[in-house]
Amino acid sequence: MSAMLKINNLSATVAEKPILKGLSLSINAGEIHAIMGPNGAGKSTLGYVLGGRPGYEVTGGSVEFNGDDLLALAPHERAALGLFLGFQYPVEIPGVSFVQFLRESANAQRGARGEAPLSGGEFLKLAREKAALLKMDMEMLKRPVNVGFSGGEKKRAEMVQMGILDPRLAILDETDSGLDIDALRIVGDGINAIMRRPDKAVLLITHYQRLLDYVKPDFVHVLADGRIVKTGGPELAHQLEEQGYEAVA
């Protein structure tokens, strides 16, 4: 079986500062991977580099996504191939409504894949369904993107977007931070409902075991100083929580 995502010896700089320093990681369809690691280790940078954020410059290595050279593509093209990035800090965009932007985004993706666009009615039905899955009031999606949303509401809205866009690989950057106890369970259940399928995969970036209680990972990696320094099973997350990075990695 060939990997869905194959990161090979990836190096990247931000503002000319080396952040990723030869990172390798393979993810197969059907798997859930968790990445943990100290603040500033480069976890979000990895997500941004995979998403294609301007300013994050790849200086070495390669990334294949279902056989395609991911790094050669623009961000919207990566999305059309089925990559989704859940942001650690979702961006507020005044004046642009969620429904308008998500419908245009979904249809741009569908167009790129040669699928017919969703009508306004079809899109609203889909959005309503995913909002309900995440127990989010549909009215919130009629508001400008993330504007005035609480930290937890933003994270929940990220998952609604994931549900609507139905990606093949989701990279979720600290989706659990900012969530209250009930929301954590709702989001965990949502991730499982949307992504736990044999043809999909998830890369969870997190600092805490608690999300992993709901979304059980197949592999746990420790990212430190721009590299994966240790890989294990779910038990590694428990061990890290008890003993810290210094002792374990």
Place this chain on the structure above:
Amino acid sequence: MTVAALPTRKDEAFRYADLAALAGVWPVAREEITIAAGVSQALSVVLEGGGAIARHLIITLEAGASYDLRVLNAEASFGRLAIDARLGEGAQFTLGAAQLGAGAQVLEIVTEVTHLAPGASSRQVIRSVLAGESTGTYLGKVAVARGAGGTDSEQSVRAMLLDRTATANAKPELEIYADDVKCAHGCAVGELDAGALFYLASRGLPPGEAKKLMLQAFIAEAFTGAPEEERLQALALDRLGALV
């Protein structure tokens, strides 16, 4: 009637104008508009055609009159709209304008709003989106005459530069000779937020579409509440498509 001499760069109101283009349409006719006491009216001005256009509106609002003026300045190689508004007691004046420029377009709106009597209000919202080597200018003077207490005026002026080669000039100006007046003005020039553009692109929106969405939101306020809001937004959106 003598024809006024062609202005020069020294005339403050023509400081950023394309004087060569202006010469071709000089002199500019004064278009007088008077709104009778207590009457409400609205007008949309869309400066059409790719050549040089200069217009000069002189608007007189009698006591209690209200006037809602919206402007789309997007097509002309040199497009200039000068507006003098004189407000009587309790009159209300609204100006919402969008200037959308690309290439070497020179677009300008020059206003002089005079509050002549007590209790009048004026609100100006100017949004410019400038690409290429285009120039967008807003020169706006609000004058409050002696005795025009209770004046309420606002100028909100924002420009978005899509390229480093584009230029925005903005000069809101106040001249106040009365007490108890409220005059607010804000002025900002910026660029599209790169983080927001990446966020939109990460969901699958192509960059041009992402910019268009954000620019549509940026200029929306200029047309909000206008009787012809939908038509103006649609015309502007068309033009934005060509800019991004």
